[in-house]
Amino acid sequence: LRIVEDCGTAELDLTVMADKFSPNTTSDVAAGIWCPPRRKMTQREMQWLKWSHEYLTVLLKTPYAHEIGVFLQSGWIAWMHTDFQDPDWKDLVQGYRHPTKWELTHLFPEYKDGFFCTTFMLESRLFLPWVTNRLRNKAVKFVERKVQSLDELSLDYDVIINCTGVGAHDLVGDTKVFPARGQVIRVKAPWVKHWMLLEGKHPYVPGIPYVVGGSTATLIGGIRQERRWDLRNDPRDTKTIWNGVTTAFPALKDAKVIEERTGLRPMREEIRLERQEKTDPVSGRTVQVIHNYGHGANGITWSHGCAKEVALMVKQLLQEKTIKSRL
Numbered sequence: 001l002r003i004v005e006d007c008g009t010a011e012l013d014l015t016v017m018a019d020k021f022s023p024n025t026t027s028d029v030a031a032g033i034w035c036p037p038r039r040k041m042t043q044r045e046m047q048w049l050k051w052s053h054e055y056l057t058v059l060l061k062t063p064y065a066h067e068i069g070v071f072l073q074s075g076w077i078a079w080m081h082t083d084f085q086d087p088d089w090k091d092l093v094q095g096y097r098h099p100t101k102w103e104l105t106h107l108f109p110e111y112k113d114g115f116f117c118t119t120f121m122l123e124s125r126l127f128l129p130w131v132t133n134r135l136r137n138k139a140v141k142f143v144e145r146k147v148q149s150l151d152e153l154s155l156d157y158d159v160i161i162n163c164t165g166v167g168a169h170d171l172v173g174d175t176k177v178f179p180a181r182g183q184v185i186r187v188k189a190p191w192v193k194h195w196m197l198l199e200g201k202h203p204y205v206p207g208i209p210y211v212v213g214g215s216t217a218t219l220i221g222g223i224r225q226e227r228r229w230d231l232r233n234d235p236r237d238t239k240t241i242w243n244g245v246t247t248a249f250p251a252l253k254d255a256k257v258i259e260e261r262t263g264l265r266p267m268r269e270e271i272r273l274e275r276q277e278k279t280d281p282v283s284g285r286t287v288q289v290i291h292n293y294g295h296g297a298n299g300i301t302w303s304h305g306c307a308k309e310v311a312l313m314v315k316q317l318l319q320e321k322t323i324k325s326r327l
């Protein structure tokens with residue numbers, strides 16, 4: 001969508017290729033809260049976050065924001081330790097502050113610190129169908145296909161944008177990418193109006209439970225299993241989620257279950273967003289690859305900022321006239 005909006009379609013013939021489309025992607029499993037990781041950010045990462053935030057600000061003011069899953073929600077991260085450090089992006093979200101004494105005493109007993117803020121929600125299960133329709137209306141093609149190697153595409157396309165998430169591990173043999181398996185339960189609990197995420201080992205709350213209000217359902221979770229690849233819902237994880245969430249937030253005990261989903265967060269030490277020139281081993285034809293994957297537990301948060309940089313790279317390629325038109 002960013003490429004279409006920033007580069008136009010006049011010069012471009014675009015195809016979106018994937019083995020799974022919405023509602024069957026990792027992004028469809030995500031809660032969709034705009035919350036970056038709490039680590040030191042580079043200047044480039046801060047730029048992506050600013051671009052993402054700006055884009056959501058524009059979407060929020062459209063009359064169809066609610067239909068595409070964009071809205072604001074306030075909430076807390078409660079932190080078990082006293083060493084909590086304010087993140088570099090704290091001024092991008094609204095009203096960032098530490099929890100009050102009342103909140104720590106009554107909402108998050110035993111937790112020591114954390115923060116409260118108001119931030120965006122972007123629900124992929126509503127947003128992705130909207131993007132798909134918009135792209136179809138711009139004559140962008142959609143092809144369901146599993147790609148085994150980028151070489152398969154180098155005869156038919158001038159630019160390949162590799163946004164394969166955890167799939168990049170096999171597709172381009174990037175062993176730095178690995179899954180952090182997550183499982184979530186969508187429940188009917190319209191009384192939940194805030195997100196709450198508990199972090200660190202608590203004396204009696206099991207796991208790392210979280211609750212996030214959505215436009216039609218509330219999402220509860222807290223599973224994070226590194227290097228586990230299977231996508232089936234595991235009843236042991238269901239139990240862990242229920243025990244953690246209902247111990248911390250007893251009002252959820254009677255919430256009706258709508259569905260359970262499992263997804264693989266595409267973990268990588270840093271996001272890979274870079275250009276690479278590839279020469280087809282058989283034909284000798286050169287193709288431009290833009291890699292954009294490895295967004296970890298926060299891919300919805302990064303998405304528009306990274307997409308904007310990809311669009312700038314495509315624009316640059318068009319200016320260099322190194323490509324013709326097929327993406």
Ligand SMILES: Cc1cc2nc3c(=O)[nH]c(=O)nc-3n(C[C@H](O)[C@H](O)[C@H](O)COP(=O)(O)OP(=O)(O)OC[C@H]3O[C@@H](n4cnc5c(N)ncnc54)[C@H](O)[C@@H]3O)c2cc1C
Nearest residue numbers: 019020026027030032033147165167182263298299300301
């Ligand atoms: C439980 C859970 C909760 C989360 N909550 C949040 C949240 O609240 N906020 C947030 O910012 N992030 C959250 N995330 C993280 C976020 O979901 C991911 O970072 C994001 O979805 C990654 O998006 P992606 O497009 O890179 O990957 P995906 O959504 O996995 O999309 C990759 C696409 O590439 C295709 N593909 C892969 N390999 C191939 C191949 N070889 N051939 C063809 N197609 C291929 C796939 O079929 C898919 O269509 C959460 C993740 C989980 C699991």
Ligand SMILES: CC(C)C[C@@H](N)C(=O)O
Nearest residue numbers: 031033182197210297298
């Ligand atoms: C919903 C969020 C509080 C947590 C989400 N990023 C996850 O990876 O599960």
